[in-house]
Amino acid sequence: MFRLPSNHRPLEAIADADLWRHFRDGDELALGELAERYYKRLYNYGSKFSRDREVIRDCIQDLFLEIWDKRQTLSQPDSVKLYLLVSIRRRIYRRKTADKWLEESEELDFDSGLIGDLPIETAIIEDETSQYYVRKLQQLIPQLSRRQQEIIYLRFYENLDNEAIAEVMSLSRGAVANLLWRALKELKDYWYAGLVFLLMAGIGLLK
Structure with a gap:
């Protein structure tokens, strides 16, 4: 997972859209801040589809590695948050079908443990x-x-x-x-x- 160096000033004041533009230009710190900003949200959402914590962590890390590798061909999304939620759901679905946990025609199961891991x-x-x-x-x-x-x-x-x-x-x-x-x-x-x-x-x- 991308991480900001401990001696780097937090980028919390920078909007998602600006971070996205910076990371597309090759700024790893910008992608690291997006990963920090959305990791818990993506993990919470992903955990509704699988109880395997390692699978969820792997899917999140693979997602950020993939968008880094494809940064030059990615467009600017209207909402970074929405883009990441869509992407993690699709990645988990592909992982579960590849591992034969799901048939291609099946829906993802959803664990409704909604309250307790959210504020x-x-x-x-x-x-x-x-x-x-x-x-x-x-x-x-x-x-x-x-x-x-x-x-x-x-x-x-x-x-x-x-x-x-x-x-x-x-x-x-x-x-x-x-x-x-x-x-x-x-x-x-x-x-x-x-x-x-x-x-x-x-x-x-x-x-």
């Missing part, structure tokens, strides 16, 4: 009542289909809009909207509207 606790768990709702949410989300679980993850934990989710999951925008609506309706039916409201408000999606 949602600091956003909404401020009292015992909120903790109770979060525990209920943990129990309810696995009852959704795996596509619905992934859409919930991408919408509420990665804050992607329907168009971006469609790109990540290779679905139509209409299919994403329909699956998301049905997922929220099922959560509401399982519990009540306050549960969904709590989730949405807690991560800043209700403006």
